[in-house]
Amino acid sequence: MGTTPLPRIFYARDTLEVAKDLLGKVLVRSAGDRKLAGRIVEVEAYKGLSDPASHAYRGENGRARLMFGEVGRCYVYFVYGNHYCVNVVAKSSRAKAGAVLLRALEPLTGVEVMRRNRGTEDKFRLTSGPGRLTRAMEIDLKLYGTDLTKLGSLYIGDGGLRPEEVIVTAARVGVTRAGQRPWRFLIAGSEYVSVSPGQGAVSKTQLPLKAGLPQAKSRRYRQ
């Protein structure tokens, strides 16, 4: 699992569909002789020109230009003077721009390096948040524009949901410019998500999530 990069056609579909299908896939960071990897458990979709919360909302300018280009590349940006966030460009052929923000991972490979990078031993907090996961995985602006469909310093490998896993749909986090659009998707019951739907930050004792939350159909991407 996670050794073959997803092909470009995976990303050439509706942004919301790609977002949901990215759950369970594996983000891989190769840095020198090190390999860091984590399973994607939480994402958010940003729909370009029709989405006031998207950096692409104001048009094809500056850093956002990338979201109007080739799908399957990564859009990295810097926020709050402290953190990097990583997105994947994904959109149907009709859409002008679109991207999926990676919000949380389940650490798989290189956990000790991630602990060092994050300065904490708590495995549930190493990669449970967009800023945390980039810190753990050593992702910054140098990787802006990296082609994630090629075996390289950063790519997304195959994988999928386990049969019992269900996708939960929720409002996006930290978004102030668009009304509450239910464009956040996470794996129900994962102990590695950032913010549980309708609650504050996730702590170990609040988990696992159980049924009763609004849900989207669980589905698998066919290789």
Add this chain to the structure above:
DNA sequence: GGGACGATGTCCT
């Protein structure tokens, strides 16, 4: 050219 603020995380109370 400058000021406000953000797709956040951490520490403190």
Add this chain to the structure above:
DNA sequence: GGACATCGTCCCC
């Protein structure tokens, strides 16, 4: 629950 770190962008002088 709230302050604040800290800087790239955007938007409006």
